[in-house]
Amino acid sequence: MHRYFLSRVLQSVLLLLGVVVLVFFMVRITGDPASLMMPRNATPEQIEAFREAMGFNRPLIVQFWDFFTHALVGDFGNSLHFKSPALPLVIERLPATLELATAAMLMAILIGVPLGLLGGFSPGSVLDSLARLVGLLGQSIPNFWLALIMILVFAVRLGWFPSFGRDEWKSVVLPAFALGLATMGQIVRLTRSSTLEIRSEDFIRTAHSKGLLPRTIYTKHVLRNVAIPLVSIIGVQFGYMLGGSIYIEFIFAWPGIGQLLEQAIGWRDFPMVQAIAVFTSVAVLALNLLTDAAYMIIDPRIRYGIRE
């Protein structure tokens, strides 16, 4: 068990190093921040002086080493746009993003799992059709489009929810649904297909013939087996939601990390982009590790390193 987990930790650390390297060089492909930061009628000398002051005129490898050694201790430098340390600015936005991602994930689970189970238990029924529909729509509707349509219908036309911002509990409903629908679709599909599969397993038939109550069979035997793939989906998707809700936060003016990233890229705010990328990578990797740990609790075969 320890060996399995340790190797996963080691992999995560290596991955993170890879991310740090990639992010550093990729943001620099997009061009020179000096041209965006300086007033347009700056003279070439003034722009050169700016590069000098910011250290952008040093060899890339020197800049990288500087960034890397500082990043190790959590110092990503000052945001070029806000002129203050980048990491605290990112962490300041974390509660909003966490709230949105949690709400989206809760919606996805609370609607997705029951629907998938019901669909899986009675294939071909109306409920099953609904489950398949949600699965299909969740995977095929682009979330930015859905977000705009929901604003028009539920905020402008019906007036049920605010169209933007993070002011009251109602504010989170539309963005969370738009963000969570894709995951909901995945959860429905996965739950439904696993249920279908497990339903026809021998041990379920045995349980039935033992005279167990259907409710007991669902919760004790089916749900537990469905839970394994579900946990992995939830873990991975939650990580993506933390870093990847750029469109949704942008459209709903949700003051989270995704919105900050959108702005930072526009401003070529290298330190900010780097801080966000590394921060979200850490979050995704940590969630993956947690998912692995959760497997071990749910499934003893994984716990003891037994392979089928």
Place this chain on the structure above:
Amino acid sequence: MKRTTLLLSLLLAASLLVLVACAAPAAPAAPAAPAEAPTEAPAATEAPAPAGPSGTLVRAISTFPNSLDVPQTAERQASTTAWQMFDSLVWFDDDGTIVPSLAESWEVSEDGTEYIFHLRKDVKFHNGEPFNADSVVFSWQRAAQGNFEYSTHWQRADSVEKIDDYTVRITTPEPDALFLSIMADNWAMIPPGYFNEVGQEGFEAHPVGTGAFKFVEWVKGDHITMEANPDYWRGAPKLEKVIFRPIPESATRVAAVQTGEVDIATRLSAEEAATLEGLEHVQVISYPLTRIFYVAFNNLTTGVGQPTEDKRVRIAMNLAVDMDAIIDAIFDGHAKAANGMVASGELGYDGAPPFGYDPERAKELLAEAGYPDGFDMGMACPAGAYTHFEEVCEAIAGYLGDVGINIDLQIMESGQYWDLEAQKQLPPLFGDSWSSAVGEAYPRLIGSLGGMDFTYSAWYDENIAAMLEKIKVTVDQQKRAELYRELQAYMREDPPFIYLYEPVTFEAVNTRVKGYRPRSAETYFLFNVSVEE
């Protein structure tokens, strides 16, 4: 049977989706229910007296301010937001004329390098600190020595000295015609005592000025709140509270003004503005921005030795493009054909007719210049930087093709584009735009025509340079306006650009808002604005 159920439910869902999608764009035309409901409850409970400030105004802005400390604000919407809390010594009135603000009056020396400002004596900062000569000296020292976005604006002054408590002397190294305009645009006065107490960080977290509104709170990425300064020296403002909400997505700004969640939504496109027509509680206003779009010629690097060195060719290219048709087709008529590089409303704008569309004359000129069969040339434009600019560039390439000039058009990612522009490595024709916030065209002209001395310039003409030098040192407004007119005439005879258009911006304003008058360059002043309950 089961298959049909599934099919049916799928069909049903699909039709529902289509319904929703179709209904959505029509929504604004329908009498939306929430529109009639009273908008946000005005926070008037604390100030029931009819004379005092009342009501809350919510303004949606399209970007997130980087700072509310004026010399550090990185773009227009940050600075116009910050300015609601500050004053400078001088100010622009609605006509763009420099008028007194914290300075009651001023004198300029004969040689134009020394200014004596007489300050108002009845002004207090929001924290109660008195405004006086020391505040002016301190504000200048801090911003000129700081490494701020706009420190250069303060470094235009050599020295700022206190003569007595309410008189300051300011000197510039040479006559500086733009000095007062730049002062109005960036010299926000701050309280020395408070600043020294809280430091730079503390000041940014809670800015204090002399302005009509006082800082209340700033939740990053979410909102900025200000409240009325009842002791404002111009008198108490009419609004009790102002809230600024950054909403980057314009479709969401449109929705929020429809629902009444915001009172003013800025930076809308013509199409978005059109969707708001017919709504009773929303008024759409538009005004030209002090920005000019152009296609630049290059005689410094890539354009050397090219046909465009001949001014007849450049005139021909101006005549070959049907700007009015482009504006009608692409902007639905909502833009103004530019007649040069001075925007309407800027000092010395001569109002002459633009080149107009005359392809026959263009062909004649090309033949005269020795290109009866035209020529090939490269052109570049930035992608995603400006509304519909890619389409404009394609249309221009088409029009030039009609007179025999075959354009190889490259649309590039804007970041890469501006890097190449700064290195003067773009093709000999390139499209861009340039704004100016100081009420006149000088920054745009010198920046785009300053030759090798300026980063984004691709052109040098010694006559233009000489005229710009004169404009720079002529402090007298009348004379400077005359010089601008002379320059405009010259730049039509020997055009360094294909002049395109001045864009128009749209704002949606709830009809309960009274007295709101935005100016070009997007500046506005909320002091006189009120909201009906």
